[in-house]
Amino acid sequence: MVRHANRAAIAFASLAAAAVAPLWLPPYFVYLLTELVIWALVAISLDLLIGYSGLPSFGHAVFFGVPAYAFGIAATRSESFAIALASALLAIVAVSVLVGYLATRTGGVGYIVVTLLCSFAFFIGAFAWTALTGGENGLYVPAEMSMASLSAHARYLVVLGIGSLAGGFAWWLTKSPYGLVLLGIKANERRMQAMGYRTQKYKFQITVLAGAIAGIAGVLYALVVRTLSADLVGPELSTEAVIWVLLGGAQTLIGPVLGAALFISLKQILNNIPAYPILLGLLFVAVVVWAPSGLVKLRFPRSRLPRLRATRIDERTQD
Amino acid sequence: MLELEGVDAGYGNVRILRGVTLRVAAGEIVGLVGRNGVGKSTTLRAVMGLADRMAGRIRVGGRPLAETDPSRMASMGIGYVAQHREICPELTVEENLRVPLFASGRPLQRIAPIYERFPRLRERARQRAGSLSGGERKILAFARVMLLEPSVYLIDEPTEGLMPSAVNEIGTLVGEMRSSGAAVLLVEQDLDLIRSLCDRVYWMNVGHVEACTDTFDAATAERYLGVK
Amino acid sequence: MEQIAAQLANGLVVGTTIALTALGLTLVFGILHIVNLSHGEFYMMGAYFTWAAHSVLGNFWASAALAALATGLVGGGMLLAFAGRLAGASPLRWALLTLGFGYVLRELAQLVFGTDFKLVGLPIEGTVPYFGGLYRVVVTVASIAMIVALALFLARTRYGVLIRAVASNREAAAVAGVSAYKVYAWIAFISAALAGAAGAFMLPITSAYPTMGLEILIMAFVVVVVGGMGNIRGALVASLVAGLLQSTLILVMKPSFATIVVLCALMLVLVVRREGVRAAW
Numbered sequence: 026m027v028r029h030a031n032r033a034a035i036a037f038a039s040l041a042a043a044a045v046a047p048l049w050l051p052p053y054f055v056y057l058l059t060e061l062v063i064w065a066l067v068a069i070s071l072d073l074l075i076g077y078s079g080l081p082s083f084g085h086a087v088f089f090g091v092p093a094y095a096f097g098i099a100a101t102r103s104e105s106f107a108i109a110l111a112s113a114l115l116a117i118v119a120v121s122v123l124v125g126y127l128a129t130r131t132g133g134v135g136y137i138v139v140t141l142l143c144s145f146a147f148f149i150g151a152f153a154w155t156a157l158t159g160g161e162n163g164l165y166v167p168a169e170m171s172m173a174s175l176s177a178h179a180r181y182l183v184v185l186g187i188g189s190l191a192g193g194f195a196w197w198l199t200k201s202p203y204g205l206v207l208l209g210i211k212a213n214e215r216r217m218q219a220m221g222y223r224t225q226k227y228k229f230q231i232t233v234l235a236g237a238i239a240g241i242a243g244v245l246y247a248l249v250v251r252t253l254s255a256d257l258v259g260p261e262l263s264t265e266a267v268i269w270v271l272l273g274g275a276q277t278l279i280g281p282v283l284g285a286a287l288f289i290s291l292k293q294i295l296n297n298i299p300a301y302p303i304l305l306g307l308l309f310v311a312v313v314v315w316a317p318s319g320l321v322k323l324r325f326p327r328s329r330l331p332r333l334r335a336t337r338i339d340e341r342t343q344d
Numbered sequence: 345m346l347e348l349e350g351v352d353a354g355y356g357n358v359r360i361l362r363g364v365t366l367r368v369a370a371g372e373i374v375g376l377v378g379r380n381g382v383g384k385s386t387t388l389r390a391v392m393g394l395a396d397r398m399a400g401r402i403r404v405g406g407r408p409l410a411e412t413d414p415s416r417m418a419s420m421g422i423g424y425v426a427q428h429r430e431i432c433p434e435l436t437v438e439e440n441l442r443v444p445l446f447a448s449g450r451p452l453q454r455i456a457p458i459y460e461r462f463p464r465l466r467e468r469a470r471q472r473a474g475s476l477s478g479g480e481r482k483i484l485a486f487a488r489v490m491l492l493e494p495s496v497y498l499i500d501e502p503t504e505g506l507m508p509s510a511v512n513e514i515g516t517l518v519g520e521m522r523s524s525g526a527a528v529l530l531v532e533q534d535l536d537l538i539r540s541l542c543d544r545v546y547w548m549n550v551g552h553v554e555a556c557t558d559t560f561d562a563a564t565a566e567r568y569l570g571v572k
Numbered sequence: 573m574e575q576i577a578a579q580l581a582n583g584l585v586v587g588t589t590i591a592l593t594a595l596g597l598t599l600v601f602g603i604l605h606i607v608n609l610s611h612g613e614f615y616m617m618g619a620y621f622t623w624a625a626h627s628v629l630g631n632f633w634a635s636a637a638l639a640a641l642a643t644g645l646v647g648g649g650m651l652l653a654f655a656g657r658l659a660g661a662s663p664l665r666w667a668l669l670t671l672g673f674g675y676v677l678r679e680l681a682q683l684v685f686g687t688d689f690k691l692v693g694l695p696i697e698g699t700v701p702y703f704g705g706l707y708r709v710v711v712t713v714a715s716i717a718m719i720v721a722l723a724l725f726l727a728r729t730r731y732g733v734l735i736r737a738v739a740s741n742r743e744a745a746a747v748a749g750v751s752a753y754k755v756y757a758w759i760a761f762i763s764a765a766l767a768g769a770a771g772a773f774m775l776p777i778t779s780a781y782p783t784m785g786l787e788i789l790i791m792a793f794v795v796v797v798v799g800g801m802g803n804i805r806g807a808l809v810a811s812l813v814a815g816l817l818q819s820t821l822i823l824v825m826k827p828s829f830a831t832i833v834v835l836c837a838l839m840l841v842l843v844v845r846r847e848g849v850r851a852a853w
Contacts, residue, residue: 149829310672434740444748485744
């Protein structure tokens with residue numbers, strides 16, 4: 026009880042601090058922070074899948090980018106904010122349900138591949154369907170349809186507010202009985218089935234929920250950043266999101282947020298170095314080998330001699 | 345001949361065996377008995393390198409067993425029949441028998457006497473091993489191990505889930521192993537089988553061998569297994 | 573009638589390239605439990621190595637053979653290097669690791685070879701009715717031969733039995749004396765070499781460029797998933813279907829759209845039959 030109260034206090038304090046920080050920061054940093062909150066929301070929603078349900082979603086960008094595009098397309102076509110928002114909501118539901126259904130039908134590894142493929146398919150679609158999405162040039166959300174009229178600080182507060190609500194919901198979910206069921210499914214799906222849980226239903230539901238949260242982040246992105254491109258739905262963003270989660274530490278919610286912050290900052294810094302994809306790739310390798318549980322939970326691993334042994338506590342349930 | 349001295353073993357962070365000490369001489373069948381979870385299987389697996397050895401010494405044929413790679417055990421004369429998943433289900437019966445021979449470079453002619461001894465296997469030679477009944481699978485598992493004529497047999501609960509006639513057959517087989525001069529360490533829950541086969545019995549409790557008896561009395565059985 | 577025959581022929585050609593790549597992918601998943609997201613880059617390596625060898629040797633076929641071998645060693649080596657450390661690791665970790673490999677390999681290719689398309693002239697000129705280029709026919713036949721050889725190797729030879737034993741039950745194979753490590757090494761090598769060969773064969777047709785791996789990876793993965801991960805026959809069937817579909821669709825729509833349609837069609841198969849084609853075998 027006490028620990029919970031402490032945690033809640035810390036959370037509120039950080040939120041308050043986050044809310045007022047922009048008063049002392051230059052507008053550019055406020056803008057960066059706003060974007061960061063959006064990415065943090067994506068990271069949290071992905072952690073719900075990877076960390077809490079054992080669902081390795083490699084196509085998370087789809088949940089994020091398609092609603093963003095839906096908003097943008099509807100905004101440019103209809104000149105009505107309400108319609109644009111409605112389209113976005115429709116897209117959130119449609120995409121989450123569609124991809125969720127396809128992905129949960131194939132177990133385990135199939136989930137990785139199907140989500141990755143969906144991301145790829147949407148990526149190609151966004152690129153090639155120029156009439157709809159602007160193709161290579163991308164799509165711009167007109168200023169009247171977005172939050173451009175608000176000050177940088179106001180925009181930030183709106184995003185922070187919505188983000189906190191959604192993030193808070195995610196946090197609440199993980200602490201609830203529903204969250205426990207998910208953890209159970211992650212640990213041992215067969216046992217949960219034996220206990221009578223319809224695990225497929227849960228996996229589908231959580232995919233849709235997580236997708237919806239990512240979709241909200243997507244709409245926020247459209248409202249704030251206003252520039253939409255195929256990258257927002259593609260495998261590159263999807264797999265980057267997985268890195269955020271693993272880098273920060275899955276199943277912690279706060280870890281992925283830090284992971285996202287760290288990774289995005291790193292990318293900004295390293296961007297100018299030639300051949301920086303090599304560094305990126307090496308970072309992926311390093312994370313997998315040395316920080317499999319993420320930075321938040323970093324413990325120095327006991328020296329393990331590489332050995333191929335038939336029996337080992339199955340890690341398949343622990344990532 | 346097999347000797348374990350103060351062996352600690354387990355899996356990763358979990359230590360299951362604490363100071364296990366036992367001996368099996370050539371031409372002896374020694375039973376390893378205890379409740380579920382005390383570490384009987386882990387003892388066998390520790391020898392085979394399928395569990396992590398954390399302390400203690402193991403000697404085979406008088407020489408220390410430093411090897412921990414399970415795939416080298418067969419060549420050191422140690423045969424292991426696992427409790428579950430003992431054969432390769434996707435391969436045929438014939439292929440299952442060929443695997444140890446191919447791996448050790450021994451000639452395929454060795455299979456013929458096995459088929460003599462187990463006509464049921466010959467009947468099913470081309471059948472997928474996964475489609476065999478539980479008893480037949482155990483026979484196949486034993487046949488695979490016997491092909492290499494090991495000097496030490498590690499056998500983990502072979503009669504679990506088998507019907508009485510199959511249990512008898514397994515009993516005969518294990519007796520033949522002793523006749524061939526091998527050292528046999530037999531983990532079993534079937535007390536009648538233990539009584540009829542074993543020269544000695546080790547009784548385990550929570551990761552440790554607590555007692556060793558030549559004969560078998562009800563009090564001991566009750567103490568370590570909770571049965572009369 | 574002619575059109576149909578031509579399409580079937582074209583589908584066969586495309587299908588066998590996919591099959592060759594998908595085969596390596598499904599082998600490595602079925603036996604090593606590795607999700608290899610850099611498999612496309614092995615294909616890319618095959619093409620680049622062939623081009624490089626060709627500029628030195630002048631003989632296409634020798635270059636292709638060398639390239640396939642080199643790819644087998646490099647690609648297989650990369651997988652093997654981590655197989656010990658990641659033993660028992662979840663597919664997620666392998667997916668991420670190989671993703672990293674992919675980034676590194678693609679960038680290296682760009683650094684070493686540049687971004688322009690590396691071309692090699694067709695080693696065999698001439699045409700054949702329905703199929704078009706004679707070279708494509710030869711390559712298709714060669715690919716089929718390789719696939720058949722692999723199937724025979726696994727089914728009939730001594731080492732094939734050992735490999736299948738490890739794939740079926742690693743522990744039972746180990747206690748029978750089969751070193752899983754050696755099997756892993758062979759499978760990793762074969763898998764990478766097959767992809768490298770596919771890339772080599774495609775070099776005169778598509779030329780070599782850094783992102784060629786990504787394009788084939790997607791198709792290979794769909795095919796592997798639909799065929800049943802680890803299921804060789806399934807992967808082959810799905811490859812042919814994909815090849816046929818793709819070559820037919822390209823007639824009526826943009827190649828990128830054709831790809832999407834094929835992906836959707838194959839995913840529909842997944843939805844209808846949960847384990848993909850495996851159920852039929």
